[in-house]
Amino acid sequence: MLQEALREIQRGTAEIIDNERIEKLLKAYFDEGKTYTVKAGFDPTAPDLHLGHTVLLQKLALFQKYGAKVQFLIGDFTAQIGDPSGKSATRKTLSAIEIEENARSYKEQIFKILDPLKTEVVFNSEWINLLGASGMLSLTTTFNVARMLERDDFDKRYKSGVSISISEFIYPLLQGYDSVHLKSDIEIGGTDQKFNLLMGRHLQRAYEIGKEQSVLMMPILEGLDGVQKMSKSLNNYIGVVDEPNDMFAKLLSISDELMWRYYELLSTKTLDEIAVLKNGVADGSMHPKSVKEDLALEITARFHSKESARAAKDEFDKIHSNNQLPSEIDEYSCDGKIWIAKALVDCKLAPSTSQARRDIKQGAVKINQEKVNDEQLQLESGEYVLQVGKRKFAKLKVI
Incomplete structure (x- = not known):
């Protein structure tokens, strides 16, 4: 049973640091029923999660199956700074209202995967706000600027003369301090988080809490294009709240x-x-x-x-x-004849008339299930079913 659990936990991972400790924690669970803690942090920077985020959630659920209590950390304090990982410029900060709304949305979505009875949802503002100026200064003494600049994204920005704010240096320290406060046994995150994840081990040692967390890193999931990482900004994502x-x-x-x-x-x-x-x-x-x-x-x-x-x-x-139409199609109407490209934009099937024209040239546009080749086509009075690609449909009534 132990080896099977280890095999499933190691499945798909990019890197594990201190795998021996994970094995000991699992063995203690199987032999003695001892539980342990696994932490994963999410900054609530957007209201909805996509399947790329759920790679970590699936791994957390697997740990729950093998005796773990999950510490689902919502970085409501650190989100005000913005995680600099992989960024070429200082990130825009979020307002307290945006953070609160996004955090509430996260809590509603994660329990489609995680067991709520084995999950503790925590907010890092609870302990970071208590640090105060003295505690924050003490935290900054645990790491030096030279080592901070060893981080790849900071190094590139420094060498190219791109601004790095002091708050961005603070971010990894605060994420690491989360592991000190929570006394996490294991922390998981994406490969882009390696520096921050290792900071947790470093600070647990510096604050002498009696343990150093193992680190498990998961690869970044590719989006629908199979090339770039899944991202809303790249429009190659599948949202967990998609219909x-x-x-x-x-x-x-x-x-x-x-x-x-x-x-x-x-x-x-x-x-x-x-x-x-x-x-x-x-x-x-x-x-x-x-x-x-x-x-x-x-x-x-x-x-x-x-x-x-x-x-x-x-x-x-x-x-x-079966080449049939969807059961439900959004309906629109317009007065007088309309240019096909504008019709596609008005029916929310294309973001712009230039994109609509490209779709027509590529043979992706159909009217009443017949392909359209004329990008200058004018739709006279009548009813039409417009289609772009395989999934986008609209009914248009030209009056």
Whole structure:
């Protein structure tokens, strides 16, 4: 049982520091029922999480399965500074109201994955506000500027003459101090957080709390394009609050190669179960599309329900396999004839007329399920079903 647990915990990880301690914690749980703590910090910089964030949540849920109490830390204080990790400029700070609203949204979303009975939601303002000027000054003495500048993003900015605020130097110290206050046994985060995660080990040692946390780093999940990291700004993300139909369709749009990455980092199937699927696709006994559908059903059901996931599949099949229209389509109207590109913008199918024209040139636009080639087309009075790509539809009534 211990080796199986270690294998699943190590699954998909980019790097683990002090794996021996993790093994000891697991052994104590299996032998004596002793629990331990696993911390993960999230700065509430946006109201909604996407599947990239859930890579960490899935790992936390796995630790809960093997005896851990999760410390889900919402960095309401540190969010006011902004995490400088990987940034080429000082980040914009958030207002207290924005932070509070985003934190509330996070709390609503995480329990679709985590067990609330094994999760402690904490806010780092609770102890950082108590540090005071004296405590903050004492914290800054635990690390020197030379070592801070060893951090890759700081080093690049310093050498290129780009501004680095003193508050950004404070950020890693505060994240590390979270581990001192919480006395965390393990902290997990993305590979871009390595410097901050190691700071927790350093400060636990400096403050002599009697332990040094293990660090487990997960890779950054690629977005729908399979190249860049999943990000709202890049519009290659799947949000955990996406509607079931959108979530299911987006998951089916990923490449067959990327599908295995998503299985490894997002699915609750075991490594052995995934290996069976891989072998089935390789020897031709399983079709990649059906395997991908199973993944899409699993993830959609996780954030909605099995019934919603099944309905999303039926709707997808209706549109794409049977060439039928969606059951629900947004409706719009306009007075007088309208240019097709403007119609696509007004119906929220394209962000601009220039993009609409590019979509037409690429053959992505249909009217009443017939492809449109004329980017100067004028729509006269009548009713039309407009479509861009495979997932965007609108009904337009020209009066």
